[in-house]
Amino acid sequence: MAKEKEHVCKQCGYMTTENKCANCGAENSVADKPKGLAVVFNMKESQIGEKLNVNTNGKFALKY
Numbered sequence: 001m002a003k004e005k006e007h008v009c010k011q012c013g014y015m016t017t018e019n020k021c022a023n024c025g026a027e028n029s030v031a032d033k034p035k036g037l038a039v040v041f042n043m044k045e046s047q048i049g050e051k052l053n054v055n056t057n058g059k060f061a062l063k064y
């Protein structure tokens with residue numbers, strides 16, 4: 001299985017291999033090359049999640 005390239009949602013920074021963002025639902029709104037990365041394991045207790053307006057667990061770019 002080939003490793004899919006990850007993209008960054010321009011709306012919320014969510015890292016995804018799909019064309020549609022699983023966090024905010026934005027379509028065709030992905031950019032390459034995140035400059036910083038945050039991994040949210042528990043978005044309800046994460047200060048990063050609060051700051052980034054995260055709706056789901058996953059990887060988020062800090063700058064994009």
Ligand SMILES: [Zn+2]
Pocket residue numbers: 009010011012013014021022023024025026
């Ligand atoms: Zn998004």
